[in-house]
Amino acid sequence: xxxxxxxxxxxxxxxxRDGDKLxxxxxxxxxxxxxxVDNNLDIDGFGACEGxxxxxxxxLIFEDHIFEKxxxxxxxxxxxxxxxxxxxxxxxxxxxxxxxxxxxxMTVRVPETVADARQSVDMSKNS
Amino acid sequence: MQICGISQPxxxxxxxLQTNVAGLLWPFCPHPDCDxxxxxxxxxxxxxxxxxxxxxxxxxxxxxxxxxxxxxxVTNTFTQTVxxxxxxxxxxxxxxxDVTVPELQQAYHAxxxxxxxxxxxxxxxxxENLPGVYTARAFVGWYNGLPENRDLKPDLSCETALILGxxxxxxxxARILLSPLQLLRKTDITxxxxxxxxxxxxxxxxxxGRRGPLQVAFTIKELREMINLPGARPVLDPADFTGLESxxxxxxxxxxxxxxxMIKTALEKPVEVQAAAAxxxxxxxxxxxxxxxxxxxxxxxxxxxxxxVRLALTCLEGSGDSAKAIPTGAVEELECxxxxxxxxxxxxxxxxxxxxxxxxxxxxxSSGRVQGVPGLYCSGWxxxxxxxxxxxxxxxxxxxxxxxxxxxxxxxxxxxxxxEGFRLVESILRSRGVRPVSFSDWEKIDAAEVAxxxxxxxxxxxxxxxxxxxxxxxx
Numbered sequence: 248x249x250x251x252x253x254x255x256x257x258x259x260x261x262x263x264r265d266g267d268k269l270x271x272x273x274x275x276x277x278x279x280x281x282x283x284v285d286n287n288l289d290i291d292g293f294g295a296c297e298g299x300x301x302x303x304x305x306x307l308i309f310e311d312h313i314f315e316k317x318x319x320x321x322x323x324x325x326x327x328x329x330x331x332x333x334x335x336x337x338x339x340x341x342x343x344x345x346x347x348x349x350x351x352x353m354t355v356r357v358p359e360t361v362a363d364a365r366q367s368v369d370m371s372k373n374s
Numbered sequence: 375m376q377i378c379g380i381s382q383p384x385x386x387x388x389x390x391l392q393t394n395v396a397g398l399l400w401p402f403c404p405h406p407d408c409d410x411x412x413x414x415x416x417x418x419x420x421x422x423x424x425x426x427x428x429x430x431x432x433x434x435x436x437x438x439x440x441x442x443x444x445x446x447x448v449t450n451t452f453t454q455t456v457x458x459x460x461x462x463x464x465x466x467x468x469x470x471x472d473v474t475v476p477e478l479q480q481a482y483h484a485x486x487x488x489x490x491x492x493x494x495x496x497x498x499x500x501x502e503n504l505p506g507v508y509t510a511r512a513f514v515g516w517y518n519g520l521p522e523n524r525d526l527k528p529d530l531s532c533e534t535a536l537i538l539g540x541x542x543x544x545x546x547x548a549r550i551l552l553s554p555l556q557l558l559r560k561t562d563i564t565x566x567x568x569x570x571x572x573x574x575x576x577x578x579x580x581x582x583g584r585r586g587p588l589q590v591a592f593t594i595k596e597l598r599e600m601i602n603l604p605g606a607r608p609v610l611d612p613a614d615f616t617g618l619e620s621x622x623x624x625x626x627x628x629x630x631x632x633x634x635x636m637i638k639t640a641l642e643k644p645v646e647v648q649a650a651a652a653x654x655x656x657x658x659x660x661x662x663x664x665x666x667x668x669x670x671x672x673x674x675x676x677x678x679x680x681x682x683v684r685l686a687l688t689c690l691e692g693s694g695d696s697a698k699a700i701p702t703g704a705v706e707e708l709e710c711x712x713x714x715x716x717x718x719x720x721x722x723x724x725x726x727x728x729x730x731x732x733x734x735x736x737x738x739x740s741s742g743r744v745q746g747v748p749g750l751y752c753s754g755w756x757x758x759x760x761x762x763x764x765x766x767x768x769x770x771x772x773x774x775x776x777x778x779x780x781x782x783x784x785x786x787x788x789x790x791x792x793x794e795g796f797r798l799v800e801s802i803l804r805s806r807g808v809r810p811v812s813f814s815d816w817e818k819i820d821a822a823e824v825a826x827x828x829x830x831x832x833x834x835x836x837x838x839x840x841x842x843x844x845x846x847x848x849x
Binding site (some may be wrong): 291292295296297299300301302303304322323325326327329330331332334360 | 442444445447448450451593594595598627628631763764765768769772773
């Protein structure tokens with residue numbers, strides 16, 4: 248039976264909305280949604296539709312060099328990604344991105360929500 | 375900083391009151407493991423949720439189309455939240471009648487109103503009350519098993535249906551009217567609606583909007599689904615799309631892709647629809663009509679039902695989302711026996727103690743804080759207006775939750791007086807003869823629905839009679 252030693256695992260760092268770094272591991276082929284769920288990462292509202300391309304709550308922002316090497320986006324994913332808040336040039340839906348060895352140690356960012364945008368405005372007022 | 379968590383944790387109240395057209399944002403209340411930047415409040419708040427119907431989930435149960443089961447997966451997140459020991463659900467409680475908002479404010483440190491938009495905008499034209507004319511809200515409620523719409527009995531004996539509106543709800547209705555039965559049979563659409571649709575003569579559906587293709591409110595996934603619907607062909611007039619390709623060249627990607635899909639569909643040669651493969655007696659069709667504003671629903675010769683709609687042709691003033699439709703004076707008549715008005719939902723005032731802006735149809739608020747009423751908040755459609763998908767409303771809930779937590783932290787919300795929470799509400803309800811339904815009660819109803827559906831190969835057979843629901847749980 249399969250035996251996973253640490254070399255098989257891929258490390259991913261998630262920068263949460265509050266700036267916290269959450270580090271987790273997954274197996275090749277796991278989606279980023281799997282990684283969040285399996286590791287019980289505390290990201291509010293992530294993956295509401297459970298990976299069925301019926302929402303955009305698993306929206307993540309990737310580093311340029313990782314983004315360029317991702318598998319091409321399908322129409323179905325883009326249809327839902329287009330509804331995401333805070334879309335960037337390197338945004339994808341986490342449920343559609345599967346781990347590869349080359350992603351080891353990559354950092355993904357959880358995009359801000361309306362509430363976060365408000366927070367940062369409030370904070371800048373105090374500075 | 376001391377929190378009132380020591381003797382009596384602050385009890386937050388999130389009433390999820392309405393059914394059908396409310397409910398989306400339901401318990402996006404501060405997640406028990408919330409990561410708001412107020413660590414001292416971790417584990418401090420108790421949240422009670424009140425709902426008018428015995429069953430929870432609001433629009434996710436009664437608004438989302440039966441053939442969109444993936445969208446309903448979010449109920450698993452809701453369920454997880456409610457199962458927390460700091461969260462409780464009380465169904466079958468009508469706030470404003472069984473318990474008032476001022477009474478809730480006595481019982482809780484903070485009260486959040488997220489009861490959505492149960493009513494609909496009115497056409498305001500002659501003939502709109504003729505038999506054969508229905509609101510989208512009622513029609514959707516009917517096929518989704520909303521108790522108050524179970525006896526709608528829509529007349530599906532005509533060939534042509536006209537849906538007024540260019541949003542996702544309009545597309546949902548068109549799709550349900552034209553879907554092959556073998557697809558609908560496996561969904562959680564109610565048995566009686568399925569039987570009615572099996573006898574339906576409707577084979578042509580027009581979606582009519584006052585403005586142009588650049589102002590459509592539906593989203594691309596739903597449009598694509600309609601275009602690919604087995605047994606039905608799209609009818610789009612290329613003339614409606616002249617010059618639009620260049621108009622959207624620099625538009626934001628969502629609008630651009632949506633418009634390009636419509637243009638592509640309009641220019642494609644009609645494909646021979648495999649009627650037999652789709653199981654339909656004859657090929658069905660659907661189309662989009664633009665720049666037409668309904669003036670009157672025309673009666674049949676005996677005056678007893680709708681037979682068509684007179685439409686005013688419009689031209690557009692301005693562009694983009696703010697474009698206005700101005701009547702040109704020209705009119706046309708469209709023959710149809712079924713008219714569905716899908717022009718938007720509308721919230722209703724709940725309680726005299728709660729301010730309400732009837733013009734905009736929302737509770738006046740600032741970031742979810744109800745104007746002039748400390749300790750009262752609102753979120754979702756009753757706060758922002760009735761548009762948006764799950765993520766919109768979810769983000770909005772987080773915004774309101776943020777306001778509540780800010781007020782807790784900043785001392786604006788005074789949590790020093792002890793509040794009794796449900797203990798107080800329970801005695802009020804008992805004195806009024808109201809018996810709330812718990813979440814585990816709901817789980818019994820849920821199990822019954824799933825069991826009944828299994829026999830028919832459906833995810834569930836919804837129980838549409840509230841009395842029957844109460845019987846199942848022994849109330």
